Amino acid sequence: MTHKAAKDLLELVNSVIEGKMLFLGRTTNDTFSIIKTLDNNTGINLFEGQTLKLTESYCQQIFLGNREPLIINDARNHPFTSMLSITNDLNIQSYIGVPIFYKDGEMFGTLCALDCNTSTYTQKDVETLVKFSNIFTYVIELEKQMKIDSLTNLYNRSYLHDNFEFIADHGTLMLLDLDGFKQVNDNFGHDVGDLVLIEISNRIKQMISSRDLAVRLGGDEFVLLFPNQSNLHLIENLGENLVKQLSEWQNFEYPIQVSASIGIVQFPQDGNELRTLMKKADTAMYKAKVNGKSTYCHYHSFDR
Numbered sequence: 328m329t330h331k332a333a334k335d336l337l338e339l340v341n342s343v344i345e346g347k348m349l350f351l352g353r354t355t356n357d358t359f360s361i362i363k364t365l366d367n368n369t370g371i372n373l374f375e376g377q378t379l380k381l382t383e384s385y386c387q388q389i390f391l392g393n394r395e396p397l398i399i400n401d402a403r404n405h406p407f408t409s410m411l412s413i414t415n416d417l418n419i420q421s422y423i424g425v426p427i428f429y430k431d432g433e434m435f436g437t438l439c440a441l442d443c444n445t446s447t448y449t450q451k452d453v454e455t456l457v458k459f460s461n462i463f464t465y466v467i468e469l470e471k472q473m474k475i476d477s478l479t480n481l482y483n484r485s486y487l488h489d490n491f492e493f494i495a496d497h498g499t500l501m502l503l504d505l506d507g508f509k510q511v512n513d514n515f516g517h518d519v520g521d522l523v524l525i526e527i528s529n530r531i532k533q534m535i536s537s538r539d540l541a542v543r544l545g546g547d548e549f550v551l552l553f554p555n556q557s558n559l560h561l562i563e564n565l566g567e568n569l570v571k572q573l574s575e576w577q578n579f580e581y582p583i584q585v586s587a588s589i590g591i592v593q594f595p596q597d598g599n600e601l602r603t604l605m606k607k608a609d610t611a612m613y614k615a616k617v618n619g620k621s622t623y624c625h626y627h628s629f630d631r
Contacts, residue, residue, distance in 0.1 A: 331493050332466050333363035340438070340459050341365055344452065347440040348373065351427075351463070352386055353537060354436045359384040360537045362436070369443050371417050376495065376538050376555050383413060385422050386437045394434060396425040396453045401445045421446035425456040427463045435467060476543040478521060479528035487542045487550060491601040494540065495554030499562050499593050502608035503569070505547035506586040506620040519581055526579070527587075530572050534565070550605075557593060559625070566591060566623035574621050586621035588612055597626055 337349050348371045350364040360378040381387045385408060388397050399422040402408040413419065423446075424439035438460045440448075474486035505527065512520040524547065531541050531549065540552040551569075556562065566589050574586040590612030598604045607626045615624040 331490065332470070334365075334493070336459065336463060336466065337363055337365040339462075340440075340456070341367070343455055343459075344440055347442050349438075349440050352384075352437045352439060354381065354386060354390045354434060355537060357381055358537055359386050359390075369441065371419060371441050371443060373417065373441070378536065378538055379413075383411065385411070385413075385419075386424055386439065389424055389426050389437055390434060394426050396423070396457065398423050398448045398453065400448055418443045420444050421448065423448045423452055423456065425453065425460045427460045427467075429471075430464065430468050435464075438463060479524055479543050481528050481531075481549070482540060482542045484542065484544050487540075487544075487552070488601060491552075494552065497555060497557055497593075497595060499553040499556050499591065500604050500608055501551040501553075501562075501566065501569075501623075502590045502592075502605065502612045503549040503551065503573075503587050504589075504612055504616075505573075506588055506616070507584050508547040511581075511583050511585060515581055515583070519583075522581075523579075523583065523585060527573060527585075531569070534569060534572060550608075559593075562591060562593075563623070563625070570621055570623060588615040588620050589623035590615060591623055591625045593626075 333351050337351065340349055346367050348364065348366045348369045350373060351362045353360045353362050357380065358378050359381050361373055361375055364373060364375050381390065388407060399405050399408055402414050402419050402422060408414050408422070419441055421442045421444065422439065424437045426437055427435045429435055438456055474482055476483045508520065508523065511523055528543065531551065535541060535551060538554060542550040542552070544550055553562065569589060570587055576583050576585060590608040590610065592604050592608045592611065594604055597607050611624045611626040615622050618624065
């Protein structure tokens with residue numbers, strides 16, 4: 328879901344359920360990530376981009392249980408939440424959450440409200456949140472059709488341009504271009520080229536976290552966005568691993584030679600606007616190709 332849409336929808340929920348911390352969460356088999364929050368000075372220290380182990384979250388009760396709405400009016404005395412460290416650490420006293428589903432029945436995540444005081448949530452509150460969760464479902468389904476690259480199932484160029492300013496105020500962006508991809512299409516045809524792009528995308532998804540963003544710009548160009556990640560050592564380690572993983576094709580069904588050249592920029596150090604960052608990342612990526620391809624180059628690492 329776009330960050331703007333999530334913000335607008337949480338504000339709509341806030342007009343009905345007031346005075347709580349509201350958040351939209353994404354669930355996986357192992358993790359729970361906060362996509363968007365709206366706080367009302369509750370003092371609860373959950374923040375956007377935060378990822379917890381699923382077993383440390385309240386929402387595990389929904390995801391691992393019967394996937395139905397959950398009310399906890401007194402978290403300190405509840406048999407489950409009283410045992411979780413976040414109850415005391417974040418001063419949570421009450422919780423209400425409902426699941427959000429894709430139309431095919433897969434669970435996307437949860438829409439929740441927290442408070443630092445005990446509450447008296449009712450079935451009517453649940454019914455209200457369920458109606459909002461249905462709206463979330465319509466939005467994510469529409470966005471899935473409009474903002475997802477149909478070949479690779481990554482986000483597309485439109486999604487990146489529409490949402491960059493809402494994602495984070497600092498972080499790292501990588502521009503990735505494949506080396507040798509034209510030869511794949513020339514020698515084996517575009518059907519095999521498509522298989523390579525799908526394989527590249529699957530490898531990328533395995534190497535980044537749920538809070539990061541992978542985008543296919545078009546052709547054989549990709550953008551990887553790491554919100555709130557400014558640790559250059561970690562980013563360069565990831566750049567090295569990406570180059571390594573995207574250059575190994577011994578077990579692929581066709582005898583191809585493909586690698587990746589990567590340009591790295593950081594924001595706001597290298598700029599605040601996506602257009603500026605993309606231009607500088609392209610400059611760094613071109614330098615990586617000049618340096619022999621199958622490598623990465625940081626924009627700050629050479630004289631401009």
